[in-house]
Amino acid sequence: MRIENYEILKCNQWxxxxxxxxPDDFDNSKAKxxxxxxxxxxxxPLECFPNTLPAAIRRCIEFCERDGLDTLRFEETLAAVxxxxxxxxxxxxxxxxxKNARQ
Incomplete structure (x- = not known):
């Protein structure tokens, strides 16, 4: 999921x-x-969240706000998520x- 200049990817189950x-023209010749x-x-990579997708989206919104970007449309997405x-x-x-009641 991409929010402006930030992307969220599932790292593992936690x-x-x-x-x-x-940027598109970034030189990654060192394969870093x-x-x-x-x-x-x-x-x-910026941060890893041992939490939920809403927490990661909220953090991306905070980054966007620091960058001076409009985040109103993402607030609606966050509410839905x-x-x-x-x-x-x-x-x-x-x-x-x-399940517990059946046992």
Whole structure:
């Protein structure tokens, strides 16, 4: 997921990695940075979040605000993702309760 000059990628089952998207003409001759699966631009790692996707999106929004970019449209996306995350957590809790009741 890309938000302006930042990209979020799933690192592993526990965390999301936030990267800064480097300019198109960036020289990666030292092969220091990985490429984005979206458009093959190079990504500089910034932070790893042992948390949720909403937390990573919120952090990208903070970076964009520091850069002076308009983030209003991303706030709406964040609200939708938080709502989805909450409903999935509730569903997982309900499924766990049903499983425990059967045992």
């Amino acid at each position: 965390c999301y990695q936030v990267y800064r998207v480097l 940075y990985r490429q984005s699966p979206l458009d093959e631009r190079f990504l500089k 938080e709502k989805l995350h909450e409903s999935m957590s509730k569903l997982a809790d309900e499924m766990g309760a049903i």
